[in-house]
Amino acid sequence: MRTIISIIKKEFTQVFRNKTMLPIIFVIPLVQLLVLVYAASLDMKSINLLVVDKDLTPLSKELESKFTASPFFIVGNSISVSEAEKEILNNNADVIIVIPQGFEKNITNENSSELQFLFNAINGTKASIANGYSQRIVYDFNQNIILNSGNLFPETAEFQKINIENSFWYNPRLDYKIYMSSGILVILVTIISLILSGMNLVREKESGTIEQINVTPIKKYQFIIGKLIPFLIIALFELAFGLTIAKILFKLPFEGSLLLLFGSAIIYLITMLSIGLLMSVFSETQQQLMFIAYFFVMVFILMSGIFTPAETMPQWAQKLNYINPISYFMKIVRMILLKGSGLKDIINELLALVIYGSLTLTFAVVKYRKRA
């Protein structure tokens, strides 16, 4: 016990004596939360829309004004489809609406008409969001026509009574910042725990201090516990620090129990620290470790569902996520914070992490050798 405490004490002394460490611990979470949350927002406020109005009737003007009234679109006019397409090519327009000639006439006479939407899908996400917004506006517009013509066609007037009211659970104002900041918090503790613990062990190899440590009666488990606990504490502190920032800046809700959150975080962090340890067993230099860590962290983060929900991924990718510890913890954090889930609701994810953690830890301890 004395040995473990003495190793932990030594680690903390070294960490806080390292001039780059304190900025890493305090500045990185702030910058990541501030920059990434604002930058990665999917709320779109300035979709450039070009209207090609070949009908030029009150009805077509009314449709156009619906778009102008929407906060999402910046509406412009274009005389022809080819002109408008040029604008898309020059990246000046995101969406074109083509209102065909006879739009109003067809609606009044034949009860139906067509509209053409053209989307610039270089950025697929932006295109599909623009599509969603446009559909919504056209749908509302359509409802109004039915409403106005209700007297003429009583049978269709029945439909107007079905009024769709959306209610977004767990994030009622569809605030993207809440979704993002909870995800960024996960990334934050992941990187701190994985890279710092891995780097620290490899540094002992690089500087040769491991040679001296190895010829001491320090037992393997003492050394590993002594190495992992400081970074577990630092990562938990980071989580608390990040949560505070997110609470203040983005009003991140704490629906569930923070105790449960931190409990799950400990299980998750032990997993990540073991992966860090395992990587350090296979690396001789900090450079090698950085490349291995970069590879895994990059894949794990992008697959974890931070930007896009993991459920919309293809089947194979979802299966791959079974071995992605970040995706479990991402889910747990969002469920506890946004949804207020209890232990019962996250037990599956938690169990997966427990299994994952014990496997990696065992493997890392077995692989870690005090001699060649």
Place this chain on the structure above:
Amino acid sequence: MSNSIEISSLTKVYDNTKALNDINLHIKKNELFGLIGPDGAGKTTLIRIIATLLLPDSGTITVENLDVVKDYKSLRKIYGYMPGRFSLYQDLTVIENLNFFATVFGTTVDENYDLIKDIYSQIEPFKNRRAGQLSGGMKQKLALSCALIHKPKVLLLDEPTTGVDAVSRKEFWEMLKNLQKNDITIFVSTPYMDEASLCDRIALIQKGKILSVETPENITKQFGKQLLQINSDNKYKVLKDLRNYEFTNSVNSFGQFLHYTDKRSVPEVQSIKNYLNEKGNSNINIKEIMPNIEDCFMDLMIEDKN
């Protein structure tokens, strides 16, 4: 049993090179034993195997009746080890390093302060300085203090004086001599031949093979030939000419002098002088000298080659 370290038929192979080839050594308790050899001879490999950091391919080593492979856990408690490269925490201070190593060995600095007092007192004024900012000589004193803090039975030192100035080297060897009084077996490796004479016994090692194990006096006594020291105005030319001389057994450069042995049982100084004069050398001085360890080492190397 009076032997502290028993090494028998030890072999270690790296790829296809025999880093250690059938090493047999018996080091007595309380002995200051020197392992002397050039870089790449296998000194570090041997020390690391004794230190339980490397596994031998064949052969056995027992230290204080404990096997280095089976009983490595118990051995690590009685070892003081100083690797060739400074291996303490550079970002911890002198006293923090010392306290850390005392704790991991389950002791305290106060408990064994007597043992390290002479050495540590020299660096104590700097005890709050980070180890990385110490000079080479002070680093080495700190490393020795840390290796001794748990009162080890066996001290393994891998090239402790490499990269240290002449004064600190001399001081260091005096410290080792003093330590012997505390019942510690000291196994030290060095590439410096001049340090060999300070050991109780030495082993000369070359290309993974032990050439000779003897006291320093006996090793020089074993040198079977008369050794001549030659100097002149142009050392390089003399060296070249002697290499072409029919009676030359060996000729090596030592500082400003050449050390020469002859194939004849008694070298004829006058005929060598005449030969060199004929070749156009001037100011030739030849005198007989006592061989030193380095001469013996060179001689043994040549013998080993033949």
